[in-house]
Amino acid sequence: MRYTPHIYAKALLESLAVASHVEHAGVIKRFLAAVRRRGDARHIPNIVDAVQAIERKRVGGRLVEVAFARRHKKSVLDTFRTLFGKHDEVVFRTEPELVAGLRITIDGERELDHSAARRIKKLFR
Amino acid sequence: MQYDLVEKLKKEIAGFRDEPGLEAVGTVVEAGDGIAKISGLSRAQSQELLVIETGESEIFAVAFNLEEHFIGAVLLGEATAVRVGAKVRGTGAVLSIPVGKEMIGRAVSPLGAAVDGKGALFKDIEDADTVPLERKAPSVVARESVNVPLHTGIKAIDAMIPIGRGQRELIIGDRQTGKTAIALDTILNQKNESNRPVCIYVAIGQKSAKIARIIRVLEEADALKYTIVVSAPASAPAALQYLAPFAGCAIGEYFMDQGKDVLVVYDDLSKHADSYRELSLLLRRPPGREAYPGDIFFLHSRLLERAARLSREFGGGSLTALPIIETKLGDISAYVPTNVISITDGQIYLESDLFTKGLRPAVNVGLSVSRVGSAAQTKAIKKVAGRLRLELAQFRELEAFVQFASDLDDATKAKIHRGQILTEVLKQSDLQPLSFEREAVILYAALGGYIDEIPKSRIKEFEVGLLQYVESMQGDIFSKIASSRAIDDDTETALKSAIKSFTEVFIK
Secondary structure, three states, X not given: OOOOHHHHHHHHHHHHHHOOHHHHHHHHHHHHHHHHHOXXXXXXXXXXXXXXXXXXXXXXXXXXXXXXOOOOOHHHHHHHHHOOOOOOEEEEEEOHHHOOOEEEEEOOXXXXXXXXXXXXXXXXX | OHHHHHHHHHHHHHOOOOOOOEEEEEEEEEEEOOEEEEEEOOOOOOOEEEEEEXXXXXXXXXXXXXXXXXXXXXXXXXXXXXXXXXXXXXXXXXXXXXXXXXXXXXXXXXXOOEOOOOOOOOOOHHHOXXXXXXXXXXXXXXXXXXXXXXXXXXXXXXXXXXXXXXXXXXXXXXXXXOHHHHHHHHHHHHHHOOOOOEEXXXXXXXXXXXXXXXXXHHHHOOOHHHEEEEEEOXXXXXXXXXXXXXXXXXXXXXXXXXXXXXXXXXXXXXXXXXXXXXXXXXXXXXXXXXXXXXXXXXXHHHHHOXXXXXXXXXXXXXXXXXXXXXXXXXXXXXXXXXXXXXXXXXXXXXXXXXXXXXXXXXXXXXOOEEOOHHHHOOHHHXXXXXXXXXXXXXXXXXXXXXXXXXXXXXXXXXXXXXXXXXXXXXXXXXXXXXXXXXXXXXXXXXXXXXXXXXXXXXXXXXXXXXXXXXXXXXXHHHHHHHHHOOOOHHHHHXXXXXXXXXXXXXXX
């Protein structure tokens, strides 16, 4: 990959910022063509993630990933969602390997692990 | 037994406290060739030890490249187990290894694990001290000038290129010229030294069979009891080969800090530079001359600067470094050789031509030098070998005229003959180091002209005979030289008469 997803995302967002709404579709089309020309088409999902991350950061939001050991009702998830800011993107996931409890990861950089799996691991370390 | 284990576990569970908090984490976004690209962990330090959680186990990695959005890390374990998406945690600690006197006599990996099949190094790992692999070299204040000799047991080196404790002396030469043999002889020769240093042999990128042979040689010569072998064979990942000399140095520093003398052999730094080049290219660092990264000089200078002789206030220990560099077709002006030559305090240059002519050790006296060792040379050797370098230099100048011997004047003929005798005397088989008092006796006889009458073909026989004669008939000569480290007038008179009487008997 010649350029990182972050560089592609920054270039796209800056191009969109100076273009009018009518031109947005054309900008995106030309951007995708430029990515393909550089042989980075398979990295488009990463570029989309980077665009979302930059946009989230711009409005002061965070990506919050909440992993539970088992499925929960929608009402429980909605209650959880209210704990975070309106600009935060909250993603729920089920990970049975946690055994019990939950794990919250913020922006992929900070983590609060309240799972039984972690406690067991720590106990036997 | 089972009851004890259960009770111990129960106690641990009862006392288990777990208060989870926010932890910094990262994610593997790319992995391959022993390298991982990690996103997150924006507060990681350079050289920080990272833990990558794979399904079954945890793999350690070292943060090498700290970039704006990613960390380039070098994997220290099974690289194939690392998957994209694996969670990474920082440890907040730089790479360290457990050390202790239990390591003496053992072969260990650069991460401090035993690799000789003799069981665990430490009864309880908690009892072992831990030292970082990278450490700042001792400061100017902590150092003292080199003033204690480190005898190699090789006549040519001890007489003309003396090495002192705390010195960095490079052994350089093409393949198959006897570089490792010199390092091994030096280790073997420490067996009978009164203040014996701890020896550390660091094998970097060597064949496993060669490392096994070296360990066997050390074991058979009873030298393993004071030696540690740090093994990073050619089959080890580049990361371990890169870390090996730093591990050897860290172990050496542990003993130096206790006031002991240490000898570390880095065999060899050419392969170390190659492994660092491999890692750097994989981490996409910009390549420089010969594709080595820009900091290749700093890599070796920071390693070799850690060799030192500490002052009394700092314990008085020393760390002597014998780095080895392999040249290609005798080219000592290549990038890495010139770097290491300029870093070290001298070099022992071995030549293929001399080796094939049968001159062993194949030391090129003209190109070899010891910049600080002469201050530490034992008085006895200094007294007898002061003229050796000069006489050999004169001989080399006249050597071309050997074929016209019959047309030369007597003085020139005598110089050529003396040069041939001295060259013969300096020949020495490997794994047969001599104590310095024996070296002094042989060199005294050679430079004093006592063996000028002996045919070249019988010089070796004469040497053996003379040493046996002095040992059996005048044994106190050796003990006097060994204890005073000098040849006083009485000893010199006794030595002269012993050599004369033996020479008379030998010639008859």
